[in-house]
Amino acid sequence: MTDTPILEIRGVGKAFPNVRALANLAFDVKRGEVVAFVGENGAGKSTLLKILSGDYRLDEGTVLLDGQEVSHVGPLEARRAGFRLVRQEPEIVPHISAAENIFVGELPQKRGIIDFSQLRSDARALLQECGFAGLIDPEAMGDTLSPAQKHVVEIARALKPGVKVIAFDEPTSSLTADETERLFTLIRALRQRGLGVIYVTHRLHEVMEISDRIVVLRDGRLVGIKETASVTPDEIIRMMVGRDLSYGFSRSETTRSEVVLEVTNLTSRYHRDISFKIHAGEILGFAGLVGAGRTELAKVIFGDLHKRSGDVRIMGELTRIKSPSDAIRASIGFAPEDRKGEGLILVRSVIENASMAVFSRLSRWGVLRSKMMVDTVAPLIASLEIKTPSLEQEVGKLSGGNQQKVVLARWLAAKPKVLILDEPTRAVDVGAKAEIYRLIDNLAKSGIAIMLISSEMPELLALADRIVVMQGGLLSAPIEKSEASEERILNVALGQQAA
Template sequence: MSYVLEMKEITKSFPGVKALQNVNFSVLPGEIHCLIGANGAGKSTLMKILSGVYEMDEGSILLYGKEVKITSPADSKENGIATIYQELSLVEELSLAENIYLGNYLNPKGGFIKWNELNNQAKDLFSLLGLSLSPNLLVKEVSMGLKQMTEIAKALSTNCKIIVMDEPSTALSGEEINKLFDVIRLLKKQGYTIIYISHKLDELYTIGDRVTVLRNGKWVVTEELKNVSQSELIEHIIGRKIEKQTKQYNLEQKEEFLKVSNLTNKNIKNVSFTVGKGETIGLYGLVGSGRTELLRAIYGADKLIDGEIFINGIKKKITSPKNAVNEGMGLVPENRKTEGIIANLSIEANAFLPSLNKYSKSRFLQQTKIGEMMKQSIEKLKIKAPDPKTEIRNLSGGNQQKVIISKWLIHQSKLLLFDEPTQGIDVGSKDEIYKIMRDLASQGTSIVVASSEIDELLAICDRVLVMFEGRVVKEFLSPVSQKSEILNSAVSGS
C-alpha cells in the first residue's frame, strides 16, 4: 500500500512530559483520516511536528515514500502540508483576503501588491469552497464558521496536498458543521488528503474513512471507521469502559439563590427566572439565541438597559465581573483563549487569580496552602500537567478548560455560570466534569449552564430554559423525557 504520509517512531518530550513515544501514523492518499484521543494525548503535538512548529526528538517523516526533513513551517508548506490550528490564527482587523495571503504578499514580485488580483484570487478560492463571500470583509465581521472557511481557503492558497484540521468543529454551530463537512467532502473529491482531529465521535462516522487513536502519547490503533464502534473507540481513548451516570433529580423545592427579573439589553429581552441553591438550570437555544449574552449580563460583563438581579432575596447592583465575583459568582466563558485564561501565567496563577485576597495574610501569599489546594484541584479534575508552575498555554486545550473550572472551585463560588463547559473536552473528561458539576450542585452550588449539546444539558440539569431571539420562550421541568420537545422549541421559538 502506498502511503502519502508516514510518520515513523515519532518521539517528543517537553520538560517533564513525554508528549509522544514511538508513534506511527500513516495516511493514505485522498482519505479523511481522523486522529483522536483524550486531552493531552499528543494529537496537536504530532501535527505540530508535521507542520514544522515543533522538532521531533526522534523519528522520521516520509512523503510518498521518501524521507523529508521538516524543521520549520516553511519546510512543511513546501512539502504540500497545510495546517489549520486548534486556536485559529487569523488577524481580526484584517480582511479575509489579506488574511489568506498574509505571509505570501509581503514580498510580492516587482514590489507592489496587486490588490485586485489578490481579492479576485480569494474570491475564487471561496467559490471553490462553494461560498460567495466578499474577500473585503474584515475577519471580525464574520461568523466563526466563515473564519474556519477562511482558514481553509488560506490552506488551499498554498497549493497543498495534505490539510490538517485540528478540532475545526469545536466552536461551530450545527449548521456550520454541516457546511464544513460539505467542504471537506468537496476537498476529498478534488483529491486532497485530510487529517481531521475531533472529540465529537459521531462526527467521525459522518466524515471519516479511517481513524487513529493516541493515548498518553502512544499509538493505540488505526482502523477503518466502518469496522469500529463508538464504544470501542471510547475504550481505546480512555483505556477502559465508561460508566454512564444519569441525572438524579432532586425535585424538592429549593431555597432561591438567584433571581433575575426582566433583564434587558441589546441582546436579551425581558428575561426572568430563578435558580435555587443546589439547582442546575440549562440554557438551550440556537446560535444567536442569546444564551451567552444572558450569562454575560448576569455576570456584569455586558451592560443592562433594564432589569434587576437579586441574590438571596436582596437586590444587587452588578455592573462588572468584579462585582459578580464579589457576590460569589464565577463564569467559565465560551472563548477560553481570549476570556478564560492569561496565557503566559502559570496554571497556579490562573487558578488563584480571583482568590488571591483570600489566601494572602498581611500582604504575603500563603504559598503552602496554595500549593496544597492546587495539588488537590489537579487531582480532582485530573489536569494533565507536569507542574502547577507550567505556563497554562503549554497545556492541551482541554486541560486549560479544566484549570478554568478549578479556579472557581478554589474560589468556592456559590453560583457558577458555564458557557459551553465541555468544548474541546474529551469523552472521558466530559463525564468527569458532569460529575463535578453534579457534586457541586449536591453541595448547594447553584449552576446555570448554556450549551449547544442537548445531551449535555439532559445529563446535568434540573430544568431547561429554551431561548429564542433573546427571550426565554419555554421552561422544561424534568427535561430528560422531553428531548424532542426541547429541540422543537429551540427551532420554533414557542
C-alpha cells in the same frame, strides 16, 4: 476512496528533554479518505500534526506526501508541498480584515498595490466554495471576529489551491450544530475530490460520523487502527485510556427548590427582553447557533458587558452588577469559553490562578498570605484530582482538562451561589470530559445554580435539567429534560418551531 496512499508515515519518532513524545508511528492516509486521530491529551496527536506541518523536525522515520519525501521541511515548504493545517487556536492578525487574514502572504495586487476589490471578491468566492458564505463580512477586522468566525477564516485559508492533505485540529470546538454540519458537508466534498483528510477531535460522536478509519494513539505510540464502521465508541475509549470508561453520562432527575438566579426583561446590545430562572441544584442548559448571543448573555450577567435594562436577582435580592468584581461579590462565578485567553493567566502558577477570585480574603494590607493560599487551594487540587507536579507549576503547562479544573477550583474557593459555565469541556479529552461531567453534577448536587452554555448537543442532553434556546438575541421557553432532543433543539434554534 482509493487504496493509493497520499500521505505515508513510516517509523516516525520524536523526543523532547525527558519526554518521548512519539515512538515508531507507522500508518497512511489514502486519497479520498478521512482518518481520525484520537487519544487523550499527551497522546502525541498535536506533536504529529506539528511534524507534518513543518513546525517540528522529526528525530527518526520518514514522511511521504504524494510520493515525495517531506521529512525535514519547514512550515512554508510543507504548505507548498500540499499539507495544510486548520489549527485548534486560529492564527488571526487582529488589525487587518478577514479577507486579508484569509489571503495573508498572497494578497492580489495591481501595479504593485493591493487590489482590495479583487481581495474581497476572492474571499467571498472562497467562503462560498467552503459552504460558509454569509457567516463573515470579509471587511470585518480580525479582532472583531467571534471564535467560530476565526475558525472559518482558518479553514478558508487552508483550502486555497495546491492542497493535497488537510488536517483539522479540534475544528468544531467553537462551532454549533449547524456550523458543524456545514463543515462536515465540506469534508465530504473534499473526500470526493480525492484529498486526504485528517480529523483530530475529542468528540467521539463526530469521529463516528465523519471518519473512514480511526488511528488511536496512547503515550506517543500507535495502539491500533480501526475501520470506523466496525468499532463502537466504548471500544475506542478503552484503546485510548487503557481502561473501561462509559461514553455516556446522565444525571438523575432533580427536585426544584428555591430560585437562586432570576433574570427579568434583560436587554443589551445583543439581547431583547431575556427572562429566566435557575433553581438551587439545577443545571439550565443554553443552546443556540453561532451569533445567537449565549456568551454575550453570560458576560452581561457577569458584568463584563453592559446591559441597557432589566434586573438580575440572587436569592430574590436585586443586584447592581456593573463589573466582574460586582458579580463575584454577588456570589456569581464565571468559567469563560476561552479559558486560555480569558479564564487563566497561563504564565502564573496553579495556586495563583486557583485563588484569584478570593485574593481579597487571602490578603492582609494588600499582601497575599502564602499559608492561607495553600490551605485554601491544596484541598481543592486534591479533591478535583488536578494533575500537576506542584502548586507552583505554571498553569499553561497543564493539559486542557486540568486547566479547566483549575478554573473550576477558583470558583469552588469563592463558594458561589451561581456558576456560569461557557463550553466547559471545549478541547478536553474524553477521560477529562467524563471527570468534568461528574464534577459539574456534584456542584449542582451541592446546591449551586448552574448556567451551562454548550455547543455539544449530547453534553446539554446529558447534564441539563432544562434547556433554553437562544436565537437572534431572544430566548425560547424552557424545554424539560424528558422532552428534549437534538432535533427539537435544532429546529427551535433555526426558527422552524417554537420550544
